[in-house]
Amino acid sequence: MSAxxxxxxxxxxxxxxxxxxxxxxxxxxxxxxxxxxxxxxEHKHGIEGFRHVIEWTYALAPDARSELST
Structure with a gap:
């Protein structure tokens, strides 16, 4: 995959x-x-652990937004 x-x-x-x-x-x-x-x-490995952390983030800060800059 390219950059x-x-x-x-x-x-x-x-x-x-x-x-x-x-x-x-x-x-x-x-x-x-x-x-x-x-x-x-317990959430380091695998897509389900990744999903759990994201769901936890949604619950913690439901209105949070992220912005990427290049």
Whole structure:
């Protein structure tokens, strides 16, 4: 995957998953064996752990928005 393609994936992740709270596209954007180093041990590995952390973030700050700059 090129650098531009990687950037497009990350932009979609932030726009659609974090900002629009659309978890339906998560499987398209994140590898099944993803490792989230910032997560608690029980949620570090796998897409379901990644999903759990995002859902927790939605509950904690439902109106939060993320902005990427290049």
């Amino acid at each position: 531009e393609e990687n950037q497009a994936v990350i932009r979609r992740l932030f726009d659609e998953v974090y900002n629009d709270q659309n978890l339906d596209v998560l499987d398209e954007l994140v590898a099944e064996d993803v490792v989230n180093h910032a997560a608690a041990d």
